[in-house]
Amino acid sequence: MAYSFPEEVLEHVFSFLSSDRDRNAVSLVCKSWYDIERWCRRRIFVGNCYAVSPEIVIRRFPELRAVEMKGKPHFADFNLVPEGWGAYAYPWIAAMEEAYPFLEEIKLKRMVVTDESLELISKSYKSFKVLVLTSCEGFTTDGLASIAANCRHLRELDLRESEVEDLSGHWLSHFPDSCTSLVSLNMSCLGSEVSFCALERLVARSPNLRTLRLNRAVPLERLANLIRRAPQLVELGTGAYSAEIRSDTFSNLADAFSACKQLKALSGFWDVVPSYLPAMYSVCSGITSLNLSYAAIPSSDLVKLISQCQNLQRLWVLDYIEDSGLDALAASCKDLQELRVFPSDPFGAEPNVSLTEQGLVSVSEGCPKLESVLYFCRQMSNAALIAIAKNRPNFIRFRLCIIDPQAPDYLTLEPLDAGFGAIVEKCKELRRLSMTGLLTDRVFKYIGSHAKKLEMLSIAFAGDSDLGLHHVLSGCDSLRKLEIRDCPFGDKALLANAAKLETMRSLWMSSCSVSFGACKLLAQKMPRLNVEVIDERGPPDSRPEGCSVERAYVYRTVASRQRLDMPDFVWTHDEDSSLRYS
Amino acid sequence: MDSDLNLKATELRLGLPGTTDAISPPKNNKRSSPDSDSAPSPPKAQIVGWPPIRSYRKNNLAEAESGSFVKVSMDGAPYLRKIDLKVYNGYLELLEGLEKMFKLTIGEYSEREGYKGSEYAPAYEDKDGDLMLVGDVPWEMFESSCKKLRIMKASDARGLGCAV
Numbered sequence: 001m002a003y004s005f006p007e008e009v010l011e012h013v014f015s016f017l018s019s020d021r022d023r024n025a026v027s028l029v030c031k032s033w034y035d036i037e038r039w040c041r042r043r044i045f046v047g048n049c050y051a052v053s054p055e056i057v058i059r060r061f062p063e064l065r066a067v068e069m070k071g072k073p074h075f076a077d078f079n080l081v082p083e084g085w086g087a088y089a090y091p092w093i094a095a096m097e098e099a100y101p102f103l104e105e106i107k108l109k110r111m112v113v114t115d116e117s118l119e120l121i122s123k124s125y126k127s128f129k130v131l132v133l134t135s136c137e138g139f140t141t142d143g144l145a146s147i148a149a150n151c152r153h154l155r156e157l158d159l160r161e162s163e164v165e166d167l168s169g170h171w172l173s174h175f176p177d178s179c180t181s182l183v184s185l186n187m188s189c190l191g192s193e194v195s196f197c198a199l200e201r202l203v204a205r206s207p208n209l210r211t212l213r214l215n216r217a218v219p220l221e222r223l224a225n226l227i228r229r230a231p232q233l234v235e236l237g238t239g240a241y242s243a244e245i246r247s248d249t250f251s252n253l254a255d256a257f258s259a260c261k262q263l264k265a266l267s268g269f270w271d272v273v274p275s276y277l278p279a280m281y282s283v284c285s286g287i288t289s290l291n292l293s294y295a296a297i298p299s300s301d302l303v304k305l306i307s308q309c310q311n312l313q314r315l316w317v318l319d320y321i322e323d324s325g326l327d328a329l330a331a332s333c334k335d336l337q338e339l340r341v342f343p344s345d346p347f348g349a350e351p352n353v354s355l356t357e358q359g360l361v362s363v364s365e366g367c368p369k370l371e372s373v374l375y376f377c378r379q380m381s382n383a384a385l386i387a388i389a390k391n392r393p394n395f396i397r398f399r400l401c402i403i404d405p406q407a408p409d410y411l412t413l414e415p416l417d418a419g420f421g422a423i424v425e426k427c428k429e430l431r432r433l434s435m436t437g438l439l440t441d442r443v444f445k446y447i448g449s450h451a452k453k454l455e456m457l458s459i460a461f462a463g464d465s466d467l468g469l470h471h472v473l474s475g476c477d478s479l480r481k482l483e484i485r486d487c488p489f490g491d492k493a494l495l496a497n498a499a500k501l502e503t504m505r506s507l508w509m510s511s512c513s514v515s516f517g518a519c520k521l522l523a524q525k526m527p528r529l530n531v532e533v534i535d536e537r538g539p540p541d542s543r544p545e546g547c548s549v550e551r552a553y554v555y556r557t558v559a560s561r562q563r564l565d566m567p568d569f570v571w572t573h574d575e576d577s578s579l580r581y582s
Numbered sequence: 583m584d585s586d587l588n589l590k591a592t593e594l595r596l597g598l599p600g601t602t603d604a605i606s607p608p609k610n611n612k613r614s615s616p617d618s619d620s621a622p623s624p625p626k627a628q629i630v631g632w633p634p635i636r637s638y639r640k641n642n643l644a645e646a647e648s649g650s651f652v653k654v655s656m657d658g659a660p661y662l663r664k665i666d667l668k669v670y671n672g673y674l675e676l677l678e679g680l681e682k683m684f685k686l687t688i689g690e691y692s693e694r695e696g697y698k699g700s701e702y703a704p705a706y707e708d709k710d711g712d713l714m715l716v717g718d719v720p721w722e723m724f725e726s727s728c729k730k731l732r733i734m735k736a737s738d739a740r741g742l743g744c745a746v
Contacts, residue, residue: 078631135636161638165661189638270642294642344643346633376633403633460632485631
């Protein structure tokens with residue numbers, strides 16, 4: 001007996017499903033569910049722009065309203081992906097222009113976006129609302145001017161950490177007087193000054209503005225006026241937080257802050273003059289997120305500020321906070337969930353601050369809800385890591401970066417295998433792990449045995465042999481992204497675990513021991529894997545057989561393995577002649 | 583699994599300072615001045631992309647720390663460059679650096695007449711936002727007050743050299 005609901009009923013039921021996972025599961029039930037679901041899907045997330053093509057997406061999902069996409073692999077953030085590799089947004093933007101006249105949202109991460117693309121976006125969609133460009137590059141403030149001028153119903157313009165060629169601040173003045181829909185504006189990555197009058201007027205006529213992240217060029221003297229016009233702000237990023245010390249500037253600022261009863265997140269704080277920090281004290285008890293990672297503030301002033309923020313959930317800070325500041329954090333902020341400590345002098349030979357593993361131990365002891373950590377330091381011990389693991393079995397993200405990448409346990413001079421082993425063993429919900437320090441194959445054995453929920457793993461300068469890689473690939477059931485640099489991992493482990501690679505989004509290996517021959521073999525064996533050899537030294541087959549490739553980027557794809565925008569330093573499998581890489 | 587594959591023999595990787603492997607070139611463009619007798623130990627050879635900090639953050643740190651990175655624009659050029667003033671020990675080195683970077687020649691400086699004998703003259707924007715001719719003030723004062731550099735066409739720069 002076959003049940004069948006009318007399509008409209010199923011569509012209505014599906015409309016309650018927002019998660020991609022649920023929708024993907026639904027579409028696998030049967031052909032008719034697949035069809036109904038694809039017509040009513042409104043949002044998609046593409047984790048790797050090369051895993052699929054615009055044509056395939058458009059064919060399957062004809063009625064999208066929101067597209068989110070990622071381009072370059074994560075290690076591109078650290079200049080490990082050569083310029084010109086790819087991740088161009090334009091082909092997608094151009095294809096979507098025709099297919100999705102009602103598109104409202106585009107969110108891109110690590111992609112190359114040109115002014116042309118931005119202009120196309122601004123002119124193609126009548127109801128365009130949200131543009132978020134995270135760590136993107138390739139456009140100038142002219143592109144922003146198009147968006148400002150043409151997107152009548154713009155709600156969000158967020159350029160977080162993108163590299164924008166700053167021709168002038170004039171783009172902001174292109175928002176027409178009729179534009180009153182802004183909810184979120186993040187221009188913190190821009191360099192040049194915008195017209196302060198235009199900015200003030202824009203803020204004044206945007207009653208729904210919740211997020212305003214200014215750039216460094218907005219001086220402190222202007223901040224009070226801006227905040228006064230938007231007391232409903234929930235997230236504020238200041239500009240430069242410095243000015244001559246004057247009591248009227250101070251009281252003006254303090255008054256303005258005290259009117260912001262909804263403020264939850266603060267960021268910005270370039271060039272901080274500590275005497276102005278108390279101007280914010282009135283809002284501190286409501287603050288849940290504080291980003292001071294550009295602020296060179298001495299530990300004592302940091303402590304004064306942080307101890308006012310008892311409801312703090314997320315703190316990003318420079319290592320000026322030192323161990324003593326982290327002790328204070330542990331004592332005051334019992335709701336802390338995420339901590340990131342960045343190095344103030346990453347290239348200095350000697351430590352410039354007193355921040356050690358002890359700070360992290362304190363916070364792990366004192367903050368019961370701590371689940372996400374990014375910590376840069378100069379020394380670590382197995383004892384500390386073991387203590388941290390015991391204190392905080394609820395870690396979801398644990399990223400440790402020791403400045404000297406092969407530093408051993410500074411107390412015993414042993415590898416840090418036992419320490420990280422404890423982390424993966426105790427933290428059963430761990431989804432993301434980055435490791436540094438002296439590490440042997442043993443740590444990978446621990447990871448393979450225990451880290452069953454691990455989705456992303458970053459490894460550098462670690463391991464002894466292919467066994468290390470083999471442990472990870474064969475043991476980590478939930479692994480989606482693996483990125484490796486400068487490790488002695490090579491052909492054997494890769495080929496033995498070829499099938500595993502198709503269950504993952506991607507694998508990045510640079511400066512390892514992977515040969516061109518193995519890449520060819522892998523690509524032949526696995527038709528749904530694109531094996532990109534990224535090598536700037538010229539054709540890989542012009543070098544001896546055993547020579548390692550500079551970089552291999554392996555990802556599953558249903559699109560063509562010979563992407564049309566491949567630069568001359570990338571080689572992939574040539575479908576026409578099975579053994580030759582063109 | 584064969585665990586003693588001596589991979590080190592064929593492996594190609596970036597080595598760390600202190601190891602015998604090939605070291606990637608130092609990132610710093612610091613040029614030591616010819617007569618430095620109290621030269622500090624050479625900068626630690628830096629590994630590409632290490633520590634893993636985004637360039638956005640690195641640039642911000644550099645500016646916060648030394649405040650010495652300045653943008654350099656050249657009239658007619660499509661994009662700007664950025665230099666670290668701390669790298670140079672005086673005007674001579676700075677001008678040489680600019681000449682190399684933009685492939686041009688800057689004439690000779692004189693207090694009275696500015697830069698003679700070339701198409702270009704270097705100017706800078708100081709803390710007050712005024713456009714000044716490079717070379718008029720002592721180097722240390724210039725270093726701390728220069729916010730932006732601009733290589734102007736000498737014809738446009740005529741007026742700057744005459745403020746006496």
